[in-house]
Amino acid sequence: MTNSTPRPIIDGQERSQGSLGTIQLVNPATEELIATLPSCGAEEAAEAARLSVDGFAQWSAISPFERSKVLRRAADLMRGEADEAAAEMTREGGKPLAQARGEWLASADLLDWYAEEGRRAYGRLIPTRASDMRWAVERRPVGPVAAFTPWNFPAWTVMQKVAPALAAGCSVVLKCAEETPGSGWRIGRALLAAGLPPRAISVIWGDPAAISSTLCAAPEIHKVTLTGSTRVGRLLASAAGQHLKKVTMELGGHNPVIVARDADLSTVVPLATEFKFRNAGQVCVSPTRFLVEKPLYADFVAGVTEAAGKLRVGDGLEADTQMGPLTTAGQLSKIEALAADAVQRGARIETGGSRIGNRGYFFQPTVLSGMTPEMDAMNEEPFGPLMLVMPVDDIDAALTEANRLPYGLASYAFTNSMSTERKISQNIHAGMLGLNHFAMAMPETPFGGVGDSGMGSEGGSEGMEAYLRPFLVSAKIG
Numbered sequence: 159m160t161n162s163t164p165r166p167i168i169d170g171q172e173r174s175q176g177s178l179g180t181i182q183l184v185n186p187a188t189e190e191l192i193a194t195l196p197s198c199g200a201e202e203a204a205e206a207a208r209l210s211v212d213g214f215a216q217w218s219a220i221s222p223f224e225r226s227k228v229l230r231r232a233a234d235l236m237r238g239e240a241d242e243a244a245a246e247m248t249r250e251g252g253k254p255l256a257q258a259r260g261e262w263l264a265s266a267d268l269l270d271w272y273a274e275e276g277r278r279a280y281g282r283l284i285p286t287r288a289s290d291m292r293w294a295v296e297r298r299p300v301g302p303v304a305a306f307t308p309w310n311f312p313a314w315t316v317m318q319k320v321a322p323a324l325a326a327g328c329s330v331v332l333k334c335a336e337e338t339p340g341s342g343w344r345i346g347r348a349l350l351a352a353g354l355p356p357r358a359i360s361v362i363w364g365d366p367a368a369i370s371s372t373l374c375a376a377p378e379i380h381k382v383t384l385t386g387s388t389r390v391g392r393l394l395a396s397a398a399g400q401h402l403k404k405v406t407m408e409l410g411g412h413n414p415v416i417v418a419r420d421a422d423l424s425t426v427v428p429l430a431t432e433f434k435f436r437n438a439g440q441v442c443v444s445p446t447r448f449l450v451e452k453p454l455y456a457d458f459v460a461g462v463t464e465a466a467g468k469l470r471v472g473d474g475l476e477a478d479t480q481m482g483p484l485t486t487a488g489q490l491s492k493i494e495a496l497a498a499d500a501v502q503r504g505a506r507i508e509t510g511g512s513r514i515g516n517r518g519y520f521f522q523p524t525v526l527s528g529m530t531p532e533m534d535a536m537n538e539e540p541f542g543p544l545m546l547v548m549p550v551d552d553i554d555a556a557l558t559e560a561n562r563l564p565y566g567l568a569s570y571a572f573t574n575s576m577s578t579e580r581k582i583s584q585n586i587h588a589g590m591l592g593l594n595h596f597a598m599a600m601p602e603t604p605f606g607g608v609g610d611s612g613m614g615s616e617g618g619s620e621g622m623e624a625y626l627r628p629f630l631v632s633a634k635i636g
C-alpha cells in the first residue's frame with residue numbers, strides 16, 4: 159500500500175486494515191490488478207455510525223459562515239490534485255481522462271456552490287393568530303447521514319450527497335463503490351485537511367450488504383441516501399423505512415428521446431452520438447430509447463451509424479480515446495446478452511455489436527435499429543454503449559412508448575415546434591425533460607426521478623432541503 163492507495167477513513171485516520179480482509183481493485187482497460195485495499199464490514203459501519211454523533215455535534219455547532227469557509231477550502235484542495243484524481247478515476251473506472259478531470263473539477267465547483275447555499279438556509283416567521291405570540295421556523299440539519307454511491311460517477315455522485323449534507327450541518331458516513339473508492343477517499347481527505355472535524359466524515363467500503371444493513375438499522379443515523387440501481391434502492395428504502403429514517407433514492411432510468419419530424423438532424427445526430435456513448439453509456443441519464451418519427455427515421459439511423467462508427471475506443475489514459483471500456487466484467491456480459499436478445503428478436507445491428515479484443519471490458523459503440531417494446535434492452539436499463547432506435551408514427555405513439563416503463567428519470571425531445579414541445583412537456587412521465595439538448599446535471603438545478611427511478615432530488619436548493627428539517631418555536635411573548 160502506498161500513499162496514493164485509497165484507505166478507509168474513520169475518526170480522521172486512514173486505516174490500513176479492514177475487519178473483512180481485503181478487496182482487489184482491477185483496471186477495466188487491462189484487467190490488471192491496481193491495488194489491494196482493506197475491506198470493511200459491519201464492525202467499521204457501527205463504529206463510523208457511533209462517531210458520527212460526535213461529528214454532528216461538533217460540526218453543527220460551527221456557524222454556517224465558518225462551515226462555508228471549510229468547504230470552500232476543501233474545494234480548492236481538490237482542484238490542486240485534479241491530475242492525480244483524474245488519472246486514478248480513469249484507472250479504476252475506465253472513463254477517458256478528459257471526462258474524469260471534468261467530473262473532478264465539476265465536483266469541486268459543486269462543493270463551492272453548496273458552501274454558499276448553506277449560508278442561505280433561511281427560516282421564516284409566520285404571522286400569528288394572537289399579538290402576544292411569535293411563530294418562528296428554523297431549518298436544522300437532520301443529523302448523521304449514511305450515503306451510498308455508485309461507480310459510474312465516483313466523484314460527482316459522492317459530492318451530490320456530501321456537499322449539501324455538510325453544508326446543512328450534518329455529519330456523513332460515506333460508503334463508496336468498491337470498484338471506484340479513490341474519489342471518495344480523496345474527497346474525505348480534502349475535507350479533513352480543510353478543517354472538517356475528524357468525526358464529521360467517515361469513508362468506508364467492503365461488504366455492501368453488511369455495511370448497509372448496519373447503517374440503516376443504526377439509531378445514530380437519521381437519513382439514508384443512495385445513488386444506485388433500482389434493485390438496491392428497494393433494499394435500502396425498505397431497510398430505512400423499517401427504522402423510520404428519511405431517504406433520498408437516485409435510481410436507474412431508461413430515458414426516452416423523442417425526435418420529432420421537424421427536428422434538425424444536423425444538430426441531433428452529433429449530440430445524440432456524443433451523449434449516448436459518454437462514459438460508455440454508463441450514465442443514469444444516458445439517452446437510451448430513441449423514438450424517431452418515421453419521416454426522419456432512415457436519415458437519423460444513417461447519421462448516428464456513421465458517427466458512432468468513427469468513435470475511437472481505447473484505454474482512457476490514451477489522449478485520443480473518446481470512449482473507454484465498461485467498468486466491470488458483469489456490465490460487459492450484460493451488454494452482450496442484451497444485444498444478442500435484440501438481434502434474435504429482429505433488431506438490426508447498424509454498427510458495433512461485439513466485444514473488442516479479449517483483454518479489457520471493451521464493447522463497440524453500437525446502434526441497433528428496428529427496436530420493438532418486447533426486447534429485453536427496451537425494458538431493462540442497459541447502462542452501456544447501446545443506442546436503441548425505434549420508428550414511431552407520431553408524437554402520441556412516441557409518448558406512449560416513452561411512458562410505458564415504470565422508470566421516470568430523464569427524458570429528452572428534439573423539435574422546433576412550440577406546440578410539440580408543450581405536448582411533450584405536459585405528458586411525459588419523468589423527473590426531468592431536456593429540450594433540444596442533453597446536458598442535465600448542474601449544481602443549480604434539481605435532479606431526480608419518479609416511479610422506479612427513485613424519490614427526492616439532489617442538486618439545487620432542493621438538494622439542501624433533503625438534509626434540513628423544520629423546527630418550530632412557538633413563543634408566548636406577552
Ligand code: NAD
Nearest residue numbers: 306307308309335366367370386387390408409410411442
Ligand atoms: P448498485 O445499486 O449496485 O450500487 C450502488 C451502491 O449501493 C454501491 O455503493 C453498492 O455497494 C451499494 N449497496 C448498498 N447495499 C447494497 C446491497 N445490499 N447490495 C448491493 N449493493 C449495495 O449500483 P451501481 O451498479 O454501483 O450503479 C449503477 C446504477 O446506479 C444504475 O442503475 C444507474 O442508473 C444508477 N445511477 C443513478 C443515478 C441517479 O442520480 N439517478 C446516478 C448514477 C447512477
